[in-house]
Amino acid sequence: MLSFPPRLNLAQTPTPMQRLARVSDELGVNIWMKRDDLTGCTLSGNKVRKLEFTLAEALSQGCDSIVTCGGLQSNHCRATALLGAQLGLKVVLVLRGETEEAADGNLLLDYLAGAEVRQYPVRQFTQSLPDLLEQAAESLRAEGRKPFVIPTGASDGIGIWGYIAATKELGADFSRERIVPSHIVMATGSGGTQAGLTLGAYLQGWKTQVIGMAVCDDEHYFQQKVRADMLDWQQRYESLMGGKAKAAEDCNILVNDRYIGPGYARADKAVFETIRWLARTEGVVLDPVYTGKAFHGLLEEVRAGRMADAKDIVFVHTGGVFGNFPQREEFGF
Numbered sequence: 377m378l379s380f381p382p383r384l385n386l387a388q389t390p391t392p393m394q395r396l397a398r399v400s401d402e403l404g405v406n407i408w409m410k411r412d413d414l415t416g417c418t419l420s421g422n423k424v425r426k427l428e429f430t431l432a433e434a435l436s437q438g439c440d441s442i443v444t445c446g447g448l449q450s451n452h453c454r455a456t457a458l459l460g461a462q463l464g465l466k467v468v469l470v471l472r473g474e475t476e477e478a479a480d481g482n483l484l485l486d487y488l489a490g491a492e493v494r495q496y497p498v499r500q501f502t503q504s505l506p507d508l509l510e511q512a513a514e515s516l517r518a519e520g521r522k523p524f525v526i527p528t529g530a531s532d533g534i535g536i537w538g539y540i541a542a543t544k545e546l547g548a549d550f551s552r553e554r555i556v557p558s559h560i561v562m563a564t565g566s567g568g569t570q571a572g573l574t575l576g577a578y579l580q581g582w583k584t585q586v587i588g589m590a591v592c593d594d595e596h597y598f599q600q601k602v603r604a605d606m607l608d609w610q611q612r613y614e615s616l617m618g619g620k621a622k623a624a625e626d627c628n629i630l631v632n633d634r635y636i637g638p639g640y641a642r643a644d645k646a647v648f649e650t651i652r653w654l655a656r657t658e659g660v661v662l663d664p665v666y667t668g669k670a671f672h673g674l675l676e677e678v679r680a681g682r683m684a685d686a687k688d689i690v691f692v693h694t695g696g697v698f699g700n701f702p703q704r705e706e707f708g709f
Contacts, residue, residue: 378544378579379616381537382432386459387424388416389542393549393690396658403678406688408557409660410546413667413695417462418485420455421695422562422569425538426530427459433534434465434524441466443512444526445505447641448473448495449665451696452529452566454482457491466521467491468512472501481701531568531601533608539572543580546690555688557584562692563670564588564631565640567601569694575606578627579620589670590633592640598631635673641665641699647672648706663696664703 460467606624
């Protein structure tokens, strides 16, 4: 049994887990999909699970405003904007982007939710992000507010509780379907979801391999980032978890960086074809930033025989449907 820190009831859970029948028949492996695209909060995917814990921490500190960051089409920023509106918190988004974009996809929802958007060129954002976040926080303090700063993707020792908790839910799914998956696969972009699932699987005593499909940086980067989030968790919650917090030092972190493609939020033609194929085959919609790359990578790994021992594989669909709209031209419609 795990002792959890304060948590808000924001996600619509448990989410379904379904077998993709036609995909499984074609591949000769049972492909199960954990439908975390259905967590609620306007299809906010994996982000809302993490924000249940992160926003609970903000409120426990008496904060009345939130500062966070990401790309112009950040799923995390959109989820934060909407949940902030739900909770009566002012939200300031520090966004990365070279040019002004039309208010489309996630960015449109940011504005609809009433978030304050601050946009910076990629180089300035990358080199000065801590300063930019502090500037935003300081402007809120000047208004008499008390801000809480959330890192990219809510991926830190607080946010990863969302997917530590999700492993309990997955365990119930496995028992119901009478399966012992050889692999759990998900997109990894800021590292928090992978950190939580890896830690949770370890604490549950599973032998299942948790594999993060990198969507931007390489294997070395994500192994370091995921480990850093785990160690942050250990430092924050060692008194709560006792000896169990030491699991952060023992987990094996598995990352596949073969399917990054041209870079973050940029996918090659094969990924768009996979998105179209799955929508037509199973009625499930992926996105070109996260889940499309990760699911395409999973298909390629199975087809190449690199998961030859697998009987049951679980893919965690982390959401992101709104990322399709700004890239609609790539689908050729």
